[in-house]
Amino acid sequence: MDEHYLAAEVERDAQAFWERTLSFQVTEDPHRPKFYCLSMFPYPSGRLHMGHVRNYTLGDVISRWRRMTGMNVLQPMGWDAFGLPAENAAIQNGVPPARWTYDNIDYMREQLKRLGFAYDWSREIATCRPEYYRWEQWLFTRLYHKGLAYRATAPVNWCPHDQTVLANEQVVDGRCWRCDTPVERREISQWFLRITDYAEELLVDLARLPGWPERVVTMQRNWIGRSEGVEIRFAVAHYGALSVFTTRPDTLMGVTYLAVAAEHPLAVAASATRPDVMRFRDECRLNQTAEAVMETMEKRGVDTGMRATHPLTGADVPVYAANFVLMSYGEGAVMAVPAHDERDFAFAVRYELPIVPVIVPMDYSGDPCALVIAQAYTGEGRLVGSGPFTGISSAQARTDITDALEREGLGTRRVHFRLRDWGISRQRYWGAPIPMIHCPQCGVVPVPDEDLPVVLPEDIVMTQSGSPLKARPDFLNTTCPKCAGPAERETDTFDTFMESSWYYARYCAKDNDQAMLDERVRHWLPVDQYIGGIEHAILHLLYARFFNKLLRDEGLVVTDEPFARLLTQGMVLKDGTKMSKSKGNTVDPQALINQYGADTARLFIMFAAPPEQSLEWNDEAVAGAHRFLKRLWALARVIVALPVSEAGSWAEPHKALRTQIHGLLDQALRDYERYHFNTVVASCMSLVNILQKLADEPASASRARLLREGVSFVLRLLAPIVPHICHKLWAALDFGDTAIIDAPWPVVDQAALCQDTVRMVVQVNGKRRAEIAVAVACDAAEIEAHALRDEAVLKYIEGKPVSKVFVVPGRLINIVLR
RNA sequence: GCCCGAGUGGCGGAAUAGGUAGACGCAAGGGACUUAAAAUCCCUCGGUCGUAAGGCUGUGCCGGUUCGAGUCCGGCCUCGGGCACCA
Numbered sequence: 001m002d003e004h005y006l007a008a009e010v011e012r013d014a015q016a017f018w019e020r021t022l023s024f025q026v027t028e029d030p031h032r033p034k035f036y037c038l039s040m041f042p043y044p045s046g047r048l049h050m051g052h053v054r055n056y057t058l059g060d061v062i063s064r065w066r067r068m069t070g071m072n073v074l075q076p077m078g079w080d081a082f083g084l085p086a087e088n089a090a091i092q093n094g095v096p097p098a099r100w101t102y103d104n105i106d107y108m109r110e111q112l113k114r115l116g117f118a119y120d121w122s123r124e125i126a127t128c129r130p131e132y133y134r135w136e137q138w139l140f141t142r143l144y145h146k147g148l149a150y151r152a153t154a155p156v157n158w159c160p161h162d163q164t165v166l167a168n169e170q171v172v173d174g175r176c177w178r179c180d181t182p183v184e185r186r187e188i189s190q191w192f193l194r195i196t197d198y199a200e201e202l203l204v205d206l207a208r209l210p211g212w213p214e215r216v217v218t219m220q221r222n223w224i225g226r227s228e229g230v231e232i233r234f235a236v237a238h239y240g241a242l243s244v245f246t247t248r249p250d251t252l253m254g255v256t257y258l259a260v261a262a263e264h265p266l267a268v269a270a271s272a273t274r275p276d277v278m279r280f281r282d283e284c285r286l287n288q289t290a291e292a293v294m295e296t297m298e299k300r301g302v303d304t305g306m307r308a309t310h311p312l313t314g315a316d317v318p319v320y321a322a323n324f325v326l327m328s329y330g331e332g333a334v335m336a337v338p339a340h341d342e343r344d345f346a347f348a349v350r351y352e353l354p355i356v357p358v359i360v361p362m363d364y365s366g367d368p369c370a371l372v373i374a375q376a377y378t379g380e381g382r383l384v385g386s387g388p389f390t391g392i393s394s395a396q397a398r399t400d401i402t403d404a405l406e407r408e409g410l411g412t413r414r415v416h417f418r419l420r421d422w423g424i425s426r427q428r429y430w431g432a433p434i435p436m437i438h439c440p441q442c443g444v445v446p447v448p449d450e451d452l453p454v455v456l457p458e459d460i461v462m463t464q465s466g467s468p469l470k471a472r473p474d475f476l477n478t479t480c481p482k483c484a485g486p487a488e489r490e491t492d493t494f495d496t497f498m499e500s501s502w503y504y505a506r507y508c509a510k511d512n513d514q515a516m517l518d519e520r521v522r523h524w525l526p527v528d529q530y531i532g533g534i535e536h537a538i539l540h541l542l543y544a545r546f547f548n549k550l551l552r553d554e555g556l557v558v559t560d561e562p563f564a565r566l567l568t569q570g571m572v573l574k575d576g577t578k579m580s581k582s583k584g585n586t587v588d589p590q591a592l593i594n595q596y597g598a599d600t601a602r603l604f605i606m607f608a609a610p611p612e613q614s615l616e617w618n619d620e621a622v623a624g625a626h627r628f629l630k631r632l633w634a635l636a637r638v639i640v641a642l643p644v645s646e647a648g649s650w651a652e653p654h655k656a657l658r659t660q661i662h663g664l665l666d667q668a669l670r671d672y673e674r675y676h677f678n679t680v681v682a683s684c685m686s687l688v689n690i691l692q693k694l695a696d697e698p699a700s701a702s703r704a705r706l707l708r709e710g711v712s713f714v715l716r717l718l719a720p721i722v723p724h725i726c727h728k729l730w731a732a733l734d735f736g737d738t739a740i741i742d743a744p745w746p747v748v749d750q751a752a753l754c755q756d757t758v759r760m761v762v763q764v765n766g767k768r769r770a771e772i773a774v775a776v777a778c779d780a781a782e783i784e785a786h787a788l789r790d791e792a793v794l795k796y797i798e799g800k801p802v803s804k805v806f807v808v809p810g811r812l813i814n815i816v817l818r
Numbered sequence: 819g820c821c822c823g824a825g826u827g828g829c830g831g832a833a834u835a836g837g838u839a840g841a842c843g844c845a846a847g848g849g850a851c852u853u854a855a856a857a858u859c860c861c862u863c864g865g866u867c868g869u870a871a872g873g874c875u876g877u878g879c880c881g882g883u884u885c886g887a888g889u890c891c892g893g894c895c896u897c898g899g900g901c902a903c904c905a
Contacts, residue, residue: 043905167903222821291901295819621844682842761838766886816885
């Protein structure tokens with residue numbers, strides 16, 4: 001053993017050992033329980049960032065821990081390789097996106113290896129490879145035949161100067177990020193997946209995910225947004241029936257206007273004769289597509305001149321076009337009840353529309369109009385001014401008014417979801433081609449299985465505007481599979497969320513070039529532990545759940561859900577904000593690895609915060625982590641020189657020490673179970689502190705045995721976190737023939753935990769006043785008597801009458817005085 | 819705007835089922851060793867009053883429940899994540 005801890009050498013040797021012995025290559029093993037541990041794969045942006053290091057260290061710690069508890073662990077890694085940054089880099093540097101991406105992958109793979117992650121590299125996937133995306137194309141044609149993939153128009157951000165579609169990220173304050181031109185909305189034809197067909201199941205199955213954080217489940221539930229209500233049809237003169245969806249039919253009698261989206265057919269019809277409506281629609285064309293922008297902008301609208309007939313009263317109500325009505329939700333039209341909805345209220349005040357209260361709180365006796373002078377009343381209550389419905393509760397009214405509408409054929413009960421169908425077309429080059437052919441004779445024709453994959457040409461030069469695929473005749477021109485006539489390929493590519501929605505399954509059958517998946521998915525799926533950033537709580541995780549159900553319905557997987565347990569790691573922050581390349585506040589992990597080694601990087605990041613919390617970066621605290629590893633090394637050097645004696649009795653003063661050591665082991669083992677790795681490290685530090693003191697004592701057989709036992713706990717507890725140094729020290733201390741990756745997980749000696757007496761706190765009126773030693777065998781009454789005899793306690797009682805005594809055995813006694 | 823979180827010493831954090839607030843570490847201050855420095859080791863370390871023993875106070879703010887609240891409930895404030903074309 002070297003005198004000093006040389007991380008670079010230790011880590012090189014350990015990694016060489018794992019590589020030589022193929023330690024992390026796994027196959028299906030019927031004799032051991034399987035554990036599939038998956039970290040969200042990275043986008044190959046160039047270099048690893050701290051978020052990656054945190055994510056992958058967490059996954060590696062869990063994987064290595066499960067392996068030590070006897071499980072057959074699959075931990076794969078791959079690359080979410082398609083995406084926008086590659087195109088941006090290509091334009092900037094004149095390098096083809098493919099070349100840039102593959103170079104990045106090569107660099108980042110080496111970084112991951114240098115960090116010592118226990119991946120089965122034989123299963124590595126890159127989503128930009130045809131052997132991967134061909135199966136996605138294949139599945140898509142299946143979905144098309146099932147009617148689950150369809151074409152429809154949808155708005156995109158359009159830069160009229162660059163003649164190109166912009167991502168939301170490329171729109172800055174309503175302008176193009178490159179040329180500063182105001183961005184417009186443009187409706188174009190795109191491909192969609194019918195995720196709404198699965199809305200109910202995606203919602204219901206959330207209840208079957210006990211291993212998911214409650215907040216993620218809640219966010220998904222709200223995102224899917226199931227609401228029960230009624231579709232009401234208003235007759236509009238010179239137009240026809242206008243359908244609106246509402247969850248508050250009880251407020252129907254308070255409707256004073258209707259509002260439709262600017263793109264609604266009624267608004268389009270009205271603009272033919274009314275220039276002000278036309279002007280309003282033109283203005284709305286400058287609105288961005290992002291919902292956050294839509295929802296925060298000033299609420300404006302225009303009277304379309306159309307008049308609707310109230311279905312129950314027959315009164316005329318105006319129809320407005322308004323910028324806050326979303327065409328994509330419900331019917332693209334709403335009934336407005338300003339007295340009972342905040343947004344409708346603000347709009348009515350602005351455009352001087354009537355505000356008619358129809359609901360008041362149950363015990364309200366004042367003037368209903370007084371209730372809604374300053375703001376809407378959105379609560380429940382009883383109906384007023386509602387004709388035959390006056391006097392009943394709002395809950396009852398929802399039923400009664402809906403019944404009345406249904407009887408008259410003016411309304412229908414409906415369940416609506418906030419969730420919209422998934423638009424998967426991207427007008428970009430660096431993505432998987434959508435396997436469709438546009439034939440002038442036959443229309444849209446899917447590419448037949450035998451012609452898959454539709455390979456994306458990689459030798460491409462990026463220009464500023466539009467997809468370069470349109471300029472590639474060798475890609476664009478093809479023949480129609482149906483009529484054999486000349487036809488063109490679809491040049492849109494898939495949303496990159498498509499690739500990341502099924503990669504977890506492909507790892508099980510990576511080498512199969514005959515099928516998307518095979519029987520091996522039955523062995524490995526579902527993923528037992530998925531780990532990734534909280535920023536993926538909704539989109540990625542919802543799409544992956546959806547895809548799993550699509551795969552199930554194709555007979556390709558048998559589980560209903562892809563991820564049994566989910567760990568959402570917090571952000572890595574610098575200066576209180578997310579560390580990200582777009583913000584330019586990253587700390588390069590490579591510098592850290594070069595200076596201190598992979599183990600120090602891993603240790604610091606596990607110790608600095610619990611997994612789910614955000615982690616504030618601190619360069620100085622890293623040195624402390626490294627210092628601890630040096631102390632561990634020095635301790636091991638003392639112990640390696642000691643004689644090994646297997647059994648014997650414990651010297652009397654060592655018994656209490658051993659109780660402490662097993663107590664800390666017990667704590668650390670529990671903390672592993674609940675993924676509190678920061679406190680696992682804290683317990684290990686405490687153990688090392690104890691062992692260091694013990695090492696300073698005079699030599700004895702009992703001391704040597706306790707030191708070896710203690711250090712064997714520390715090494716095994718730390719092995720998943722700092723695997724290299726533990727690999728080295730485990731071998732140096734000669735703890736057995738197996739490497740520490742397969743060493744048995746430590747077990748607490750329950751006998752060592754037993755104590756005769758325990759210290760308990762005594763409170764008087766809730767304030768800590770004394771501490772007493774109590775025999776463990778004492779019952780509550782004896783403890784109480786003991787406390788009431790204590791001199792220090794009596795001083796605070798001062799002879800006052802005791803009204804009650806609370807005893808929490810092993811913890812405290814609270815004496816309550818009258 | 820809507821949905822979801824988080825706020826504890828100078829800093830990161832601990833407190834497992836409502837029971838001793840501040841484990842473990844960082845920074846800082848003091849000391850030992852050293853010709854010196856680095857490294858290492860030892861001590862102190864929420865605020866406040868007190869020579870001390872000890873007292874009071876303290877987990878973003880206001881209120882509530884309880885013998886007892888960092889933890890539960892109601893109302894705020896601030897910060898962070900997501901909002902469907904960043905991944």
